[in-house]
Amino acid sequence: MFQKEYETMPRRELRSLQLERLRWSVRNAYDNVESYRRHYDQAGFHPDQLKKLDDIRRVPFLTKEMMRENYPFGLFARPMEDVVRLHSSSGTTGNATVVGYTARDIEVFAEVVARCLAAYGGTKKDVLQVAYGYGLFTGGLGLHYGAEKLGAATIPIGGGNTDRQLMLIQDFGTTMLACTPSYALNIADHIAVKRPDFKLRDTNLRVGILGAEPWSEEMRLEIEERLGIEAYDIYGLSEVIGPGVSAECEKKSGLHIFEDHFYAEIIDPETGEVLPEGEKGEIVYTSLTKEACPVIRYRSRDISRLYHDDCVCGRTHVKMEKVSGRTDDMLIVRGVNVFPSQIESVLMEYEGTEPHYQIVLDRRGAMDDIEIQVEVTPAIFSDELKNLQGMASGLEERIKSTLGVSAEITLVEPRTIERSLGKAKRVIDRRQ
Amino acid sequence: MVKQVSVFLENKPGRLEHALKVLADGGVNIVALTIAETSGFGLLRMLVDQPTKAAQALNSAGITSSETPVTAVEIKDTPGSLLAAVKGFKERNLNIEYLYTFTERHTEDCIVVIFRFENCETAERVLWKEGYKLLSHEQITGKKQDDA
Numbered sequence: 001m002f003q004k005e006y007e008t009m010p011r012r013e014l015r016s017l018q019l020e021r022l023r024w025s026v027r028n029a030y031d032n033v034e035s036y037r038r039h040y041d042q043a044g045f046h047p048d049q050l051k052k053l054d055d056i057r058r059v060p061f062l063t064k065e066m067m068r069e070n071y072p073f074g075l076f077a078r079p080m081e082d083v084v085r086l087h088s089s090s091g092t093t094g095n096a097t098v099v100g101y102t103a104r105d106i107e108v109f110a111e112v113v114a115r116c117l118a119a120y121g122g123t124k125k126d127v128l129q130v131a132y133g134y135g136l137f138t139g140g141l142g143l144h145y146g147a148e149k150l151g152a153a154t155i156p157i158g159g160g161n162t163d164r165q166l167m168l169i170q171d172f173g174t175t176m177l178a179c180t181p182s183y184a185l186n187i188a189d190h191i192a193v194k195r196p197d198f199k200l201r202d203t204n205l206r207v208g209i210l211g212a213e214p215w216s217e218e219m220r221l222e223i224e225e226r227l228g229i230e231a232y233d234i235y236g237l238s239e240v241i242g243p244g245v246s247a248e249c250e251k252k253s254g255l256h257i258f259e260d261h262f263y264a265e266i267i268d269p270e271t272g273e274v275l276p277e278g279e280k281g282e283i284v285y286t287s288l289t290k291e292a293c294p295v296i297r298y299r300s301r302d303i304s305r306l307y308h309d310d311c312v313c314g315r316t317h318v319k320m321e322k323v324s325g326r327t328d329d330m331l332i333v334r335g336v337n338v339f340p341s342q343i344e345s346v347l348m349e350y351e352g353t354e355p356h357y358q359i360v361l362d363r364r365g366a367m368d369d370i371e372i373q374v375e376v377t378p379a380i381f382s383d384e385l386k387n388l389q390g391m392a393s394g395l396e397e398r399i400k401s402t403l404g405v406s407a408e409i410t411l412v413e414p415r416t417i418e419r420s421l422g423k424a425k426r427v428i429d430r431r432q
Numbered sequence: 433m434v435k436q437v438s439v440f441l442e443n444k445p446g447r448l449e450h451a452l453k454v455l456a457d458g459g460v461n462i463v464a465l466t467i468a469e470t471s472g473f474g475l476l477r478m479l480v481d482q483p484t485k486a487a488q489a490l491n492s493a494g495i496t497s498s499e500t501p502v503t504a505v506e507i508k509d510t511p512g513s514l515l516a517a518v519k520g521f522k523e524r525n526l527n528i529e530y531l532y533t534f535t536e537r538h539t540e541d542c543i544v545v546i547f548r549f550e551n552c553e554t555a556e557r558v559l560w561k562e563g564y565k566l567l568s569h570e571q572i573t574g575k576k577q578d579d580a
Contacts, residue, residue: 383477385468389470413441
């Protein structure tokens, strides 16, 4: 464990540390950010109302829209002279959001990422290849600083160029590879098609640090089997800090949120009500120590559930389930809520089906149509039409019974669905 | 038993061309070919002179294919000959998945019919017992099988 005294802190002690830090953090936002102050004054909230942790429910939410309205620096609580780094979201769904870090924020960022790496068994003896994109995206630099903080030999290769990734894995003796889960599968495909002679199992690679997009348990099994590694989930969002908000431990059952820095709640995305522990809903984050860009009750739009389970790893921090979808990814099809991750699970469960798929939504008359394009790999190919058609109709039945809506399965040739090095585009919505 | 190469193709323009180009570039000659189609995809089934080479070329181009055992049988080019053969299969409860034929005469009075049976081995034993002539890869393509 990288910071045992915090990671295994008894709950009571942790809660009192959280309260103390929460009051500081809300004060930091209120005193130094005009937008927060106006927002709170209008809602009749004042930081002095925070007497106990549960009083956080009185604090108004921070939404993605508010962050965008304040582009670029409207939510900064420190002058630019104290800011040492700026990151920004890709802004694919609207304006970009910008986050700034003080030197102390960067230090915390590196520490929480180092905690993640240690949780996956990483030590300073490891050689860590960072195949996340470097740049405005927090993935590359986040992993980079965390790996250096841990003391691992860090390879800043960045995303893409799979042949070069393989060369370095072999020549530099890479033990841990950080990338998106879809890129991990991309590597497996690349080896199968272009480099069948390359034996990943003969290299030192043993751990995958996978995040930046939701992925299913079935996808984990496939990655582990095809790459011969242990695949761990790393989670984070740039608004809160970047990767390192939470991480799986050796148990691979849920991700521990580093609660001494981030306070998490689950709310009903419709009503905004805080839900009891164990219920599924939208995660809301509050940064407890960030100086430059405090986020107070930030609605992440990520869907998960929080619980405590006396984890054998010894960490006392709350666990979150693997993110199962996003409130804004949620597809409403004929009135039914559908998450792409559910469709992925069905495809993966079905024997032999690789998770290369794309969901296409269209409107036929007044009805919404879901088409799921699935690539036919040699593993599921049959020379007989009836077998292929049987597979498609079997999947259709499974999807209907799991999701409650019917979808049409279309079989497509391998590698016709676009592979991205960053986030996989799983949904094409043509209904607008 | 003869090896047939089967290829998965999407049912849209350019896909057949792509597969054929891969085979041509690989120096593979096609001796018989048939396409089965559905609304969304098709199956290209072929007998080629070098099945192993064909599979390798298709695979490295990222085209999904498989090798399927089929049975090549000489049938008399006269009215009722195919009927007689098929009748024999029915009596022995042998199911034909699909078949296609060479229309050109293989010998003076015979053509070649390619059968895909549910159970290739049993079917071949039956045909052989009934005196049908089963053809090898070499007899059909004029070349030795490339993996033998």
